Amino acid sequence: MIVGVLALQGDVAEHERALERVGVSARRIRVPADLEGISALVLPGGESTTILMMIDSSDLRAPLTAWIAEGRPTLGTCAGLVLLADRVIDGRSDQVSLGGLGVTVQRNGFGRQRFSFEAPVSAPTLGADFDGVFIRAPRIIDVDAGTEVLGSLLEGDSAEPVLVQRGALLGCAFHPELSRDDRLHQRLVGLV
Amino acid sequence: MTNTPDSDQIRSRGTFRVKRGLADMLRGGVIMDVVDAAQAKIAEDAGAVAVMALERVPADIRRDGGVARMSDPELIEGIQETVTIPVMAKARIGHFAEAQILASLEVDYIDESEVLTPADEAHHIDKWAFDVPFVCGATNLGEALRRISEGAAMIRSKGEAGTGNIVEAVRHLRSILGDIRKLTVADEPEIFTWAKELRAPYELVAEVAETGALPVPLFCAGGIATPADASLVLQLGAQAVFVGSGIFKSEDPAGRARAIVEATTHFEDPALLAKVSRGLGSAMKGQEIDSLETRLADRGW
Numbered sequence: 258m259i260v261g262v263l264a265l266q267g268d269v270a271e272h273e274r275a276l277e278r279v280g281v282s283a284r285r286i287r288v289p290a291d292l293e294g295i296s297a298l299v300l301p302g303g304e305s306t307t308i309l310m311m312i313d314s315s316d317l318r319a320p321l322t323a324w325i326a327e328g329r330p331t332l333g334t335c336a337g338l339v340l341l342a343d344r345v346i347d348g349r350s351d352q353v354s355l356g357g358l359g360v361t362v363q364r365n366g367f368g369r370q371r372f373s374f375e376a377p378v379s380a381p382t383l384g385a386d387f388d389g390v391f392i393r394a395p396r397i398i399d400v401d402a403g404t405e406v407l408g409s410l411l412e413g414d415s416a417e418p419v420l421v422q423r424g425a426l427l428g429c430a431f432h433p434e435l436s437r438d439d440r441l442h443q444r445l446v447g448l449v
Numbered sequence: 450m451t452n453t454p455d456s457d458q459i460r461s462r463g464t465f466r467v468k469r470g471l472a473d474m475l476r477g478g479v480i481m482d483v484v485d486a487a488q489a490k491i492a493e494d495a496g497a498v499a500v501m502a503l504e505r506v507p508a509d510i511r512r513d514g515g516v517a518r519m520s521d522p523e524l525i526e527g528i529q530e531t532v533t534i535p536v537m538a539k540a541r542i543g544h545f546a547e548a549q550i551l552a553s554l555e556v557d558y559i560d561e562s563e564v565l566t567p568a569d570e571a572h573h574i575d576k577w578a579f580d581v582p583f584v585c586g587a588t589n590l591g592e593a594l595r596r597i598s599e600g601a602a603m604i605r606s607k608g609e610a611g612t613g614n615i616v617e618a619v620r621h622l623r624s625i626l627g628d629i630r631k632l633t634v635a636d637e638p639e640i641f642t643w644a645k646e647l648r649a650p651y652e653l654v655a656e657v658a659e660t661g662a663l664p665v666p667l668f669c670a671g672g673i674a675t676p677a678d679a680s681l682v683l684q685l686g687a688q689a690v691f692v693g694s695g696i697f698k699s700e701d702p703a704g705r706a707r708a709i710v711e712a713t714t715h716f717e718d719p720a721l722l723a724k725v726s727r728g729l730g731s732a733m734k735g736q737e738i739d740s741l742e743t744r745l746a747d748r749g750w
Contacts, residue, residue, distance in 0.1 A: 264477070264714075265477070265714050266477040266478045266498060266713075266714060267474055267476060267477060267478075268473040268474055268476060270476070271473065287714065287715060288720075294530050302473070302474045303474050303477070303478070303498070303533075304474065304475070304498040304499070304534055306493065306496070306533060306534060307478055307496045307497070307498050307534075307710070310496040310710075311710075311711075313495065313712070315715075326603070335474070335718065336474070336708060346535070348533065349493070349533055364533065365533070368555075369535075369555045369556075369557055369579050370467075370471050370535065370555075370557035370581060370582065371454075371461065371462070371463070371552070371555050371557075371581050372462065372560065373467045373470070373471065374460040374461055374462045374464075374467060375460070375461045375463070375464050375466060375467060375565060376459050376460045377459065390466055390467060390470055391467075392467060392471050392474055393471065393474075393535065394559070399707040411461070432470065433455075435470050435473065436466075437468065447609070
C-alpha cells in the first residue's frame with residue numbers, strides 16, 4: 258500500500274518515517290500525477306499559508322478537493338488540520354482551506370511560539386494518552402454534529418477537543434509524528 | 450491525566466522538543482529578511498514560511514558600515530501585527546540583553562547572528578535560559594555542535610551574508626555534511642579524536658556518528674540570490690533556506706521572492722526551475738568574496 262504525504266512544505270520526513278513504521282510505503286506528493294495509485298493521504302505540519310499557496314500554484318487544489326469529497330482516508334496534523342477545517346479564523350484574509358472536516362479552527366489559537374507546549378492528550382477510545390506536542394497550534398473552537406471528538410486536552414472540568422474525525426478524515430492540532438506515536442497513522446491505514 | 454485547575458501545571462513550555470519542532474515545521478520553506486512591515490507583507494504574500502526582522506539587510510550593513518544591532522521593537526511589533534507567519538529577529542552574538550528584549554516581544558525565533566556586530570568576543574548567549582528557541586550560524590560541524598550544546602534548536606550554514614554569492618554557503622554546507630558522512634563510519638577511538646578536533650562535546654559527536662544527522666534541522670543562509678541557488682543548497686542537503694539581501698536588493702522583490710519559494714518546494718524539478726527563473730529582472734549585483742573588507746562568517750567562536 259502506498260500512502261501519499263503532501264510534500265510542498267513542512268515536516269514531511271517525520272510522516273514518511275511514521276508510515277514506514279506502520280508498514281506502508283510513503284510517496285511525496287508535489288504535483289497532481291503523484292496522487293495516482295495512493296490509498297491514503299497525509300497533510301503534514303508546516304505553514305498553512307505557504308502550503309495553500311503552493312497547492313494552488315502546483316494545480317493540486319481541484320484533485321485534493323475531489324479526493325476529500327470522495328471520502329478518501331486523510332490525516333491532517335497541525336497545518337494539515339487547518340487545511341481540512343471547514344472554517345478558519347485568524348488566517349490570512351485570502352486563505353481558503355480545502356475543507357471537509359466539520360470544525361472551526363483558530364490559527365495559532367494558543368499564541369506565538371513562546372506559548373507552544375507539550376501536554377497529555379486524553380483519547381480514551383484509542384488507549385493511553387498521547388504525548389501532545391503543540392507548536393503554534395491551531396485551536397478547535399467549534400465542532401459540528403457528525404464530527405467526532407477522539408482526543409482532548411483536559412483542564413479542570415473542561416475538555417478542549419484537539420483530535421477529531423469525520424468519516425475518513427482525521428485531524429489533530431498536535432504532532433504525533435514528532436512524539437513518534439504511530440496510532441493515528443495506523444488508524445489512517447485502517448480506514449483504507 | 451488529572452483535573453488540574455491551572456493549565457500551566459500540565460503544559461510544559463519551552464521544551465527542546467517544542468523549540469526544535471518549530472524548526473521542523475519550517476522545513477522546505479523560505480525565511481526572508483525584512484526591515485519593516487511593508488517588506489514583511491511582500492514576503493508573506495510571496496509564500497515565506499517566516500520573516501526575519503533586522504535593522505538593515507546585510508548588503509546595506511556592508512555598504513554603510515557602523516555597528517549593526519537588534520531592530521527597533523516598534524518595527525518588530527509592526528511586523529508582528531502585519532503578518533500571520535512566524536516572526537524571527539536577530540540579536541548580536543553574546544548580547545543576551547537584546548535576546549531578553551526580543552523574547553519579551555514574543556518573537557518566534559531568535560537568530561544569534563554574525564551579521565550583526567558581535568557584543569562578546571568570547572561567549573555566546575546561554576540559549577537554554579530562554580523559552581524562545583534560537584537559531585545560530587555555523588561554518589563547520591564543530592561550530593554547529595558548540596551552538597547546539599549552548600541550546601540552539603536550529604543551525605543555519607553561515608555563507609557570506611550580503612554578497613549575493615553562494616560560494617561560501619556551499620563551502621559551509623559541504624564541510625558540515627561531509628564531516629557528518631565521515632563521522633558515521635568512524636570507530637570509537639576515532640570519535641574521541643573527532644570530538645577533540647571539532648572542539649565539540651563528545652556526547653553530541655557520538656550522537657551524530659550514530660544518527661548521521663545533526664540533532665536539529667540544518668538550514669542554509671548567506672548568499673542565496675536566485676531560484677537556482679535555492680535548488681543547489683537543498684540538493685546538497687539543506688532543509689530550508691534563509692534569503693536576505695537577495696530579495697529586497699533585486700529588481701523585482703515580489704516576483705523573485707515568489708520564484709524562490711517555488712524553487713524551494715520543487716528543487717528537484719529542473720523544468721519547473723527553468724519556468725520560475727524566467728523574466729525576474731536583474732538579481733542583486735553581488736560581490737566576489739576576495740574583495741570583501743569584512744568576512745562576517747569569521748564572527749562566532
